[in-house]
Amino acid sequence: MIDFSILFEDGEALVIDKPAGLPLDRPRAGGPCLEDHLDDLRFGFQREPFPVHRLDRDTSGCLLLARNPKALKRFSAAFEARQVEKVYLGVVAGPVEGESGTVNLSLSKVSTEKDGWRMIPAKKGKPAVTHWRVVDRRDALTLVEFRPETGRTHQIRVHALAGLGHALVGDPVYGNGKGAKRTMLHAAALTVPREGKPPIEAQSPLPPDFHALGFDLG
Template sequence: MPSAIIAEDDDGIRLDRWFQRHHAEVTFNIVSRWSKTGAVRLDGVKAGPGDRISAGQALVWPDVLPEPATPRPVEKVRPPLHPDQIAYMRSMVIHMDAHAIVINKPPGLATQGGTGISTSVDAMLDALQFDAAARPRLVHRLDKDTSGALLLARTARAAAFFSKEFAGREAKKTYWALTLGVPEIRSGTIDAAISKQPGSGGEKMHVDPETGLKAKTRYRVVDKAAARAAWVEFQPLTGRTHQIRVHAAAISHPLIGDGKYGGKESYLTGGISRKLHLHSRRLVIAMPDGGTLDIKADMPSHMAESFAMLGFDLALGDYEEPPPPPPPKKLPRRLSSATSGNRRGERRSRGTVAEAPPRRK
C-alpha cells in the first residue's frame, strides 16, 4: 500500500486537502469510501476526509482506486522565465525569511493576470522560489498602477496564516498618496460604503450607501503645497477594490494621476508626473512563528520626484502615534475614624458572647 509521512508544510490541514495537494486523482468521495472500510489510516488508526493531520504522522491508503476517477483539467505548463525576468523580479525583493518574501512592486505591473494583461507578478513567481519547495503564493494584491510593499507566502501554512491576518483586518497597511488640493479636515476616518458602478463592467467602483459594502479608511494630511496638493497618509480599515481612490474622490480630493476617479483635473501641470501617486509604504503583520514583520518600501521614482518638486520633507512621513497614556491608578479607599475599628457591613462570628461590664461592690 502507498504510504507517506506528513510534512511540516501540511501540518493542520484536512486529510482530503492533503490528497488534493499531492494526489489530485484521489477525490473527496474516494477518501470517504476508503474511510468507511478503514482502508485509509493515520498512524494505524482509521481516518476520514475531514480529519486534521499532523506533521510526522504516517499515512497509508490503497494503491487501487475504488472507481474510475474523472481526471482534473491539466494545468497549463508555465513557460520558463527569461534570465532578464528572473533578475527583474529578484531586484524587487526587500525582505525574505522562512515564511515570507516582500517585494516593492513597481507601478504598471499587475499583481495577477487578466484580460489584456500580458505579464504579472503571479506569472513570474517562479523567479522567487529560491531554496523553497514550491513557488511563493500571493496572499493579497495591489492595483496595477499602485506601487509598494506586496507580501508573498513561501509555504502553504504561511499562506493560510497570512490570509487569515488580512481577512481579519489584523494586518496594518499604510499608503502614501498625493491628492488634488488639501482636505479641510486634516485627519479623520472616511466611512462610505462602496459597490461596483453600473455600466462599468466591474472596472469602476463608486460610493453606494444603500447597497454598497462597508468601507472605512483612516487618513491624515502629512504636508501640503499651498492649496495645490497634499501629501496624505491613508490606512484602509477594510479591503474594498479601489477603496483609497474612491474615498479620496468622495471627499473631493482625488489622487494625482487618477483619471478614472478624478477626471482631467487630477493631472497637475508644472512637471508633475501623470502616473497615479499611490504607494504602499508600510506593512505590519504578525508572523507564523509569533514575531511581527514591519517593512517599509521606498517610493517609485515618479512619486519621489513629485514630492521633491513640491518641497515635501520625507522625514515627516514615518510619524508614529504616541501610545495612549495609562489609566490613572485608583487610590485605596480611605476609612473614617468612626468606622476604621468596625467596618460597615462586617458581621461578628457566630458563637461568641460579649462580656458584661464588672459589677461594683
Template structure:
C-alpha cells in the same frame, strides 16, 4: 487547460481560502476575467451549490471547475518575460525567508496576469523561484499603485495570513497625493462602496448605501502647491477604496485617470508623475511561523520623490 469538468477536493492546506484565489491556483494560465466570469455564471459550484468569488472554502468541500479553454497568448514561459522585468522584481524584494516574501512593487506591474496582461508579479516570481511550488499572493494592490506586496510560499502560511487579514490584524498604511486641500475634520471616512459591472465589460467603484463597509483614516502629512500629501490607514481593503474615498471628499488622487481629471493630471507629467500617486508604504503582520510581529516600509520610488520635491512649498 481543463477539457472536462474537474471535481476538486479541498484539503486542510486550502481551508479558509477565497474561492477566486483557489481557482487562480488551479487555473494558473486562465485570465482573471475568465475566472470571475465562470463564477458569476454559476459554472463553478461548491458542494453542488452556487458560490461567490469571496466564498471561503473549507476542508472537505468539493469544488466543481468547468471545462476551461485559454488562448495560447496567456501561456507564460520563462523566455517570454524580458530580463529587465525579471531583474526589476528581483531587486524590489524587501524581505525573504523560506515562508514568505515582501516586495516593493513598482508602479505599472499588475500583481497577476489576465485581462489582456500575459504576466504579472506572481508569474515573474514563479520564474525567479521555480523551487517554491506554492507561491501565492496574500493580497493585491492595483497595477498603478506601488509599494508593499506580500507573497506566501506555502499553503499553510497563506491560510494563516488570510486569517489575520479577516481578523483585522494587518497594518496597511499608504501615502497618496490628493488634488486640492484635504478638508479639515475629515480624518475618518466611513462610506460603503459598491463595485458595478459596466455594459462594455469593465467596472467601476462608487459610494452606495447598499455597498460593503469601507473605512479609511486620512492624515495630511505635507501641504504642497495645489495638492496635499496624505497618509492613509485602512481598516478595510475594498477595491479602489482610497481613490473613491478621496474623491468623495472632493480630492481625487493625482494621476487617477479613471476617477479624476485627465486634463489636470497632464499638468504633472512633465514633473515626473505619470501614474497614480498612491504608494503602499507600510505593511505589518505577524509571521505565521516565527510569531514575530513584522513591519515593513517600502521606500518611495524616484517619481514619487521627484513630484513631492517639485511641489514643495518653501
C-alpha cells in the same frame, strides 16, 4: 527580468517592493505581470510564492507573498480579521481641508457599457473605513497617509475623492488622469502579526515619481 527589492524575508513570507505598472494577474490584452516572476522569487524554495493580498496595477510598494499553503491560509485570515496594519501614501489632486480624520463610506460596484466598472459610495454597499492624515502640502497637491481598516477594491481611491474632495493625482477612473503617468498611490508599510513569531514588518521608500512632484519624507 525585474530586480525586485526584498523588504522582508523568512521561511514562510516574502515582502517585495512591487513597481508601479506591474499587474498581479495577466491582463486580458496580454503583457507582463507578476506571475512571470514568481519562479525567480522562489530563491531556492520548492514552491513559488503566492500573493496574499491585492495591489492595483498602478500601486507601488509592499506586497506580501506566502511561501507555502499553510502560511497563505494564516496570512489571509489575518487580513480578513483586519489584524494587518497597512499604511499607504497618496498624492491628492487638490487642497485637503483639515489635518486628519476618518472616511466611513460603504462601497458598491457598478458597471455600465460606456464607462466599464467602478466602485461608488452606497449605503447598501460593503463597509469601508479609511483613516487619514496630511503629511505634506505642495502648491495645490496634498500628500496624505491612508490607513485602511478594510480592504475593499479601490477603497482609498474612492475615499480620496468622496471623503477628501479630490481624486488621487493621475487616477484615470475617479479623477482626470492628469498630473502623473500613473495613479499616485504607494503601499508604504505593512505589519502582519504572527502567533508565536515576531510580526512581519516591511517598509518601502517613497518612489521617484513622488519626489518628482516635490514630496520628500527626509
